[in-house]
Amino acid sequence: MNRPLEKALSDFGAKSASRFFMPGHKGTAFSDFLPALPFDVTELNETGNLYQAEGVLADSQQEAAKVVGVPSLLYSAGGSTLCIQALLAAFFKEGDRILLPRASHKAALHAMGLLGMEPVWVPSPSGLCAPTDTARMVYKIKHHECDGVFVTSPDYYGICADIKALSVACKEAGIPLIVDSAHGAHLPLAGLPHPIALGADGACVSLHKTLPALTGAAAIYLADPGKTDQVRHWMSVFGSSSPSYLIMLSIERCFAYMDTPSALSDWQHLSKRCEELRGISQFRLPSTDDPTRLVVNLSGLDPDQIKQRMEACRLIPELLDTQSAIFIPSPFNSEEDFSRLKTFVRSIGELKGEPEAAAVPPIPPSLLSLREALLSPKESVPIERAVGRICAEVVSVCPPATVLLAPGEKIGTNLLQLFHSYGILSVNVII
Numbered sequence: 001m002n003r004p005l006e007k008a009l010s011d012f013g014a015k016s017a018s019r020f021f022m023p024g025h026k027g028t029a030f031s032d033f034l035p036a037l038p039f040d041v042t043e044l045n046e047t048g049n050l051y052q053a054e055g056v057l058a059d060s061q062q063e064a065a066k067v068v069g070v071p072s073l074l075y076s077a078g079g080s081t082l083c084i085q086a087l088l089a090a091f092f093k094e095g096d097r098i099l100l101p102r103a104s105h106k107a108a109l110h111a112m113g114l115l116g117m118e119p120v121w122v123p124s125p126s127g128l129c130a131p132t133d134t135a136r137m138v139y140k141i142k143h144h145e146c147d148g149v150f151v152t153s154p155d156y157y158g159i160c161a162d163i164k165a166l167s168v169a170c171k172e173a174g175i176p177l178i179v180d181s182a183h184g185a186h187l188p189l190a191g192l193p194h195p196i197a198l199g200a201d202g203a204c205v206s207l208h209k210t211l212p213a214l215t216g217a218a219a220i221y222l223a224d225p226g227k228t229d230q231v232r233h234w235m236s237v238f239g240s241s242s243p244s245y246l247i248m249l250s251i252e253r254c255f256a257y258m259d260t261p262s263a264l265s266d267w268q269h270l271s272k273r274c275e276e277l278r279g280i281s282q283f284r285l286p287s288t289d290d291p292t293r294l295v296v297n298l299s300g301l302d303p304d305q306i307k308q309r310m311e312a313c314r315l316i317p318e319l320l321d322t323q324s325a326i327f328i329p330s331p332f333n334s335e336e337d338f339s340r341l342k343t344f345v346r347s348i349g350e351l352k353g354e355p356e357a358a359a360v361p362p363i364p365p366s367l368l369s370l371r372e373a374l375l376s377p378k379e380s381v382p383i384e385r386a387v388g389r390i391c392a393e394v395v396s397v398c399p400p401a402t403v404l405l406a407p408g409e410k411i412g413t414n415l416l417q418l419f420h421s422y423g424i425l426s427v428n429v430i431i
């Protein structure tokens with residue numbers, strides 16, 4: 001892939017011009033820990049503007065779109081959070097009912113609340129690595145219970161939703177399908193199609209989660225290039241007017257990496273490694289749609305003992321709770337990293353345990369709109385004193401990023417035990 005942004009920044013640097021523009025580090029302060037600092041510039045004629053349809057950054061985004069094979073692509077230096085805000089604002093309008101699984105990230109709920117949209121919930125599946133209930137979603141789409149669909153795929157557990165089935169139903173109903181693929185930027189390298197190839201209208205990917213890119217690096221994929229200007233506009237509404245050039249440069253580098261044959265072989269090799277680890281214990285490491293996501297089933301085991309074993313192996317997972325540990329490996333992990341992981345998996349592979357069904361949190365009744373509840377004055381109270389009151393924030397647990405309580409929902413006594421089990425001691429309620 002051509003790298004227009006990197007070329008523009010290198011050419012600009014070669015001029016050795018005096019930097020009387022932002023940022024204040026002038027490309028020299030802190031250069032001992034950040035050699036890339038000279039590339040951290042601002043919007044100049046030479047360096048382009050992320051929110052304009054022409055220039056170096058537009059060229060770079062077109063190059064990246066070719067790499068992943070999508071009709072249109074936009075960079076985000078504000079993670080998938082910014083992408084979700086822009087996608088929801090561009091595809092839906094105030095008052096729209098959005099169908100989404102309870103296992104959705106709070107970024108989506110916050111954006112929907114601020115934009116005046118209402119959730120139509122689909123309960124979370126029970127158990128580790130269970131797929132989204134597509135049949136239930138399709139039923140609701142067919143019965144016109146929503147004006148659009150927002151679904152996460154893959155989820156934290158590397159499980160994909162049936163995007164094809166959802167897209168067929170959405171197209172028949174004439175409503176948009178947006179996919180939160182924050183955890184799936186690497187999927188094409190792992191041999192799986194991206195959501196646009198499966199019929200989604202828009203999707204976001206957090207490059208920084210699984211691929212070599214700086215934190216905050218993400219992208220939007222669009223099926224219809226005619227939608228690009230509108231989505232870009234909303235990116236400029238919600239995003240910083242000074243998006244980081246270092247993050248944007250890392251995005252360009254990341255797509256250029258995806259375009260190399262070595263990236264494909266790197267990820268094939270990684271998939272094989274993960275397969276070998278799963279071979280040690282299929283009970284402890286259930287299979288996932290994403291071949292490179294490692295979910296360790298901890299049911300029946302003592303969480304403190306597991307934590308100690310992990311520490312002894314000097315491993316830090318992405319997430320750890322009483323049910324599971326999630327590891328996000330990449331080709332950039334070292335041999336030593338994989339050998340430690342193997343030691344850990346071997347050591348727990350022999351331990352016996354009964355599979356425990358994870359509790360499916362009930363969906364409480366909603367007494368206020370999402371927006372009203374989000375914007376209302378609130379106070380933090382211990383959960384025991386919160387019973388009977390209206391929740392003013394998104395209370396969720398990770399993994400699997402399931403919403404326990406959404407703003408506007410009434411807090412019932414049945415949630416207390418669940419809150420305790422997740423160590424949630426207080427909650428924001430409406431005054």
Ligand SMILES: Cc1ncc(COP(=O)(O)O)c(C=O)c1O
Nearest residue numbers: 079080081105107152180182206
């Ligand atoms: C499913 C999902 N969607 C969206 C986000 C937000 O992504 P970002 O951190 O790139 O803003 C996350 C972050 O963890 C996530 O897990």
